[in-house]
Amino acid sequence: xxxDRFVSRIDPTSLQIDKINEKDFYKLSxxxxxxxxxxxxxxxxANALQDDKLPTINVVMxxxxxxxxxxxxxxxxxQNEKHVQIIDLEKGGLAANIKIANSLMAGEIVAFxxxxxxxxxxxxxxxxxxxxxxxxxxxxxxxxxxxRPIMAVFIVKVGxxxxxxxxxxxxxxxxxxxxxxxxxxxxxxxxxx
Numbered sequence: 001x002x003x004d005r006f007v008s009r010i011d012p013t014s015l016q017i018d019k020i021n022e023k024d025f026y027k028l029s030x031x032x033x034x035x036x037x038x039x040x041x042x043x044x045x046a047n048a049l050q051d052d053k054l055p056t057i058n059v060v061m062x063x064x065x066x067x068x069x070x071x072x073x074x075x076x077x078x079q080n081e082k083h084v085q086i087i088d089l090e091k092g093g094l095a096a097n098i099k100i101a102n103s104l105m106a107g108e109i110v111a112f113x114x115x116x117x118x119x120x121x122x123x124x125x126x127x128x129x130x131x132x133x134x135x136x137x138x139x140x141x142x143x144x145x146x147x148r149p150i151m152a153v154f155i156v157k158v159g160x161x162x163x164x165x166x167x168x169x170x171x172x173x174x175x176x177x178x179x180x181x182x183x184x185x186x187x188x189x190x191x192x193x
Contacts, residue, residue, distance in 0.1 A: 004161065008047040014161060017048045021167040025151060031055055031107040032149040033139050035114035035170075035184055039192055045155040046084045046111065048165050055108040060087045060100060062118075089118060104146055112139035114152070114184055124177055126185035129192070135185060140177040147172065152184050154191045166191065 007014055028034070034057070036045060046057050087099045087110075103110050114136050117123050122141075123134035143150035152168040168187050170180055 004157075004163075005043040007161070008044040012047050015044070015048075016162045017044075017155075017165050018158075018163070019048070019165045019167070021169070022049075022165070024169045025049055025153070025167045026053070027149045027169065028109050028151060029054060031104055031109055032151065033143040033146075034109055034111040035139055035150065035152045036111050037115040037154060037188055038113060039115070039154065039156075039188065044163060045153050045165060048155070048163070049153065051083075054083065055106075056083050056085055056103070057109045057111055058085050058087050058099065058103045059111045060089065060096060061113055062089045093119075100142070104142070104148060110139075110142070111153075112136060114139055114181075115188065124181040126178075126182045128185045128189055133185075135181055137177060137181070140180045140184075143172055143180065144175070144177060150180065152187050154188070156191065 004015060036059070046059060049057070087096050087103070089096050100110050117134050117136055118138070119136075120134075122137045124137040124140060125132050126135055127133075128135075139150070142148075150170045150172055152170055154166045154168075156164045156166070158164050170183050170187075172180070175183075
């Protein structure tokens, strides 16, 4: 998956990606919230979902890639990243929040790593694999407050250069942060199992 992360940026057509429920992703044509996980490769998922009919995907994350790897990545010709940008949490929470708000107001997609707690004061407790665990609360709160559609996207390696990409509409209607987070946790649990 780490190697294919580079492949997806430089030569995306060399990967076979079976897309499940891809049409649901087009509900984000006017922007919304996407939940990614560290199970699978977020970069492959983001690259596989690019389409000129869709807005920019802004991935909120800590950019902690080693400098040597960044240099390699930046040197390569990227054929499939014109619609992917990073909102780097390392540059400060206030700057990231402004970029998130601006992206949503511009009708763009904002993607979060929903399975990783970024701020220990902003968590939601869910049942996951028979334990109570904390997930990142922010993406669920943002989707509810902005009334934007919210999708979970998973990428699962099934063979050599072969992936399954699964899109799940979490259905924002009449949901609370807690129920949306539990819905996501249930879906992630099924994917992991």
